[in-house]
Amino acid sequence: MVFSIALLLPVCTANAADAxxxxxxxxxxxxxxGVRTQEIFGGLDVDLLRSRLGKGKQLADDPLYRRYGADTPQARREKLMPFFWGTLMREHGSIAGNAALGSRVQVGNTMRFSYPGYAELLTGRARDEAIDSNDHIQNPFPTVLEFVRERLKLPQGQVAAFGSWDRFEVIPEHRPGSIFVNAGFMAYKSPDPGVRRLDAMQDKALAWTEERFDAFTEAFALDYLQRERPRLLYVGLGDTDEWSHAGNYELVLRALHDTDAFLRELWTWLQSQPQYRGNTTLIVTTDHGRGRGMKDWTDHGADVEGAQDIWIAIAGPDAVRRGEWRDAAPLKQGQVAATVAQAFGLDFSALEPQAYPPIPMSPRAK
Ligand SMILES: [Zn+2]
Structure with missing residues (x-):
């Protein structure tokens, strides 16, 4: 016994030095x-699709059902988001918010729309008193993105935010220039000719005036990640909300499916790099839910029932759970800020004493 401890000693010393x-x-x-719990946990909403079928049409005849349909919610969601459910949540993390299993996540704000949701996510608590519209105003409150950069004394470009919606020009920071921001149709400069070509196209290939397609945001964020290697990266995607407001359920599902491919590319690259492998927390969530019904699924807001229900997924070194949370204490959206800070060993309440606490990683810590 003594002999084996003696053998281990040099190894322990080496590990301490490595640390x-x-x-x-x-x-x-x-x-x-604006991605609902219905699609995240159940994939294609069969009731919703059925309500949209023409007279005499069967589910099985519908092209959308043939693509994403299956007999169970579990099979449907795996068809819709095969990487998220088949790999990320199975092997690397877990997701809270499936009410059917006794896990709820809700927004703490009463607004149930975008800017209030992002403000809560990034500043640690509801900001109803100041953020009650989607107006293009600089975030009045310091965000966890700014907090991490300041506390870790990181160079500006080591914390970056990319967003499809032009409000992400002002949401991620309260002092412009605190972090690197690229949002809306802002130019993105890259030495890569392919990415430069995308940059030149982003305000030509468009469907909305205030929001570029996620494909551009994803490409720019991945280019930045690989080139600048930030410690903290925020990517705000938006196609899902735009297609939902338009009532285009097929494109909502396609957007989710495409997002799943982005998450696969992102995660696979992170795990291929010594700087990020086994050392990176990935949090995926949403700013608000939407209506539960056949008519109001397109909508959200203070008076839309269901829009308060959201979900939060966490993968990475601190994420000890796998799959879906069961019989857990409810979470609030604002807990994301302190959770991001905690991953860096920082206490977000030092900045915002009224912030929600970090999300408990262990199932026992209720
Ligand atoms: Zn939104």
Missing amino acids: DTRPHRNVVLVTLD
Whole structure:
């Protein structure tokens, strides 16, 4: 016994030395605007699709059902988001918010729309008194993105936010220039000719005036990640919300399916890099839910029932749970800020004493 401890000693010493030089922790936060718990946990909403079928038409005849349909919610969601459910949540993390299993996540704000949701996510608590519209105003409150950069004394470009919606020009920081921001139709400069071509196209290939397609945001964020190697990256995607407001359920599902491919590319790259492998927390969540009904699924807001219900997924080194949370204490959207800070060993309540606490990683810590 003594002999084996003696053998281990040099190894322990080496590990202690490695601990000081090992790569630092990183966080990637991804939001999918206005994605309901119904689609995240159940994939294609069969009742919704059925309500839209023409007279005499069967589910099985519908092209959307043939693509994403299956007999169970579990099978449907895996068809819709095969990487998220088949790999990320199975092997690397867990997701809270499936009410059917006794887990709820709700927004703390009463607004149930975008800017109030992002403000709560990034500043740690509801900001109803100040953020009650989607107006293009600079965030009045310091965000966790700014907090991490300041506390870790990181160069500006080591914390970056990319967003499809032009409000992400002002949401991620209260002092312009605190972090790197690229949002809406802002130019993105890259030495890569392919990415430069995308940059030149972003305000030509468009469907909305205030929001570019996620494909551009994703490409720019991945280019930045690989080139600048930030410690903290935020990617705010928006196609899902735009197609929902338009009532185009097929494109909502396609957007989710495409997002799943983005998450696969993002995660696979992170795990291929010594700086990020096994050392990066990935949080995926949304700013608000939407209506539960056959008519109001397109909508959200203070008077839309269901829009308060959201979900939060966490993967990475601190995420000890796998799959779906069961019989857990409810979570609030604002807990994301302190959770991001905690991944870096920081206490967000030092900035915002009224912030919600970090999300408990262990099932026992209710
Ligand atoms: Zn939204």
